[in-house]
Amino acid sequence: MPADLSGKWILETNDKFEEYLKALDVDFATRKIAISLSQTKVVKQDGDKFEFKTLSTFRNYELSFTVGVEFDEHTKGLDNRNIKVGQTYEILVTWEGDKLVCTQKGEKANRAWKHWIEGGKLYLELTCEDVVCIQVFKRKE
Numbered sequence: 001m002p003a004d005l006s007g008k009w010i011l012e013t014n015d016k017f018e019e020y021l022k023a024l025d026v027d028f029a030t031r032k033i034a035i036s037l038s039q040t041k042v043v044k045q046d047g048d049k050f051e052f053k054t055l056s057t058f059r060n061y062e063l064s065f066t067v068g069v070e071f072d073e074h075t076k077g078l079d080n081r082n083i084k085v086g087q088t089y090e091i092l093v094t095w096e097g098d099k100l101v102c103t104q105k106g107e108k109a110n111r112a113w114k115h116w117i118e119g120g121k122l123y124l125e126l127t128c129e130d131v132v133c134i135q136v137f138k139r140k141e
């Protein structure tokens, strides 16, 4: 039985976020703004259908998908790359136990994210090349 990630979450800690942005080739000025932001994650989950909203005063990012269904992603307003999520005959947005795992195939090696709930908090692990950023969100009332 997969986890329920639904809700409104606010960023509490953001370990190695600037290193992650560097790995994505985000420029210095944008990095300095990005690391200072409060981020809110709004997750809607209906079975295997997901809607993620990452909100901030600077930029917002929205992504909708169904687990097991291939889609392309354009990280518009973030690092502006085209990413293919999934590969023929392979499902790359999956549940690995209670972790929701997304592998983002594109120009950048080893790019992925994972979400899970631990101790009532929402975790997001963002990976690019050899950098692993861990974001922890608490429930926003």
Ligand code: VL7
Binding pocket: 021, 024, 026, 030, 034, 037, 039, 041, 052, 054, 055, 056, 058, 059, 060, 061, 062, 063, 077, 078, 079, 113, 124
């Ligand atoms: C993860 C990382 C940042 C450039 C602006 C920063 C604005 C607020 O992939 C993400 O979420 C997934 C998993 O929850 C669902 O879409 C977004 C945060 C952004 C890349 C690149 C910095 C410019 C931050 C949007």
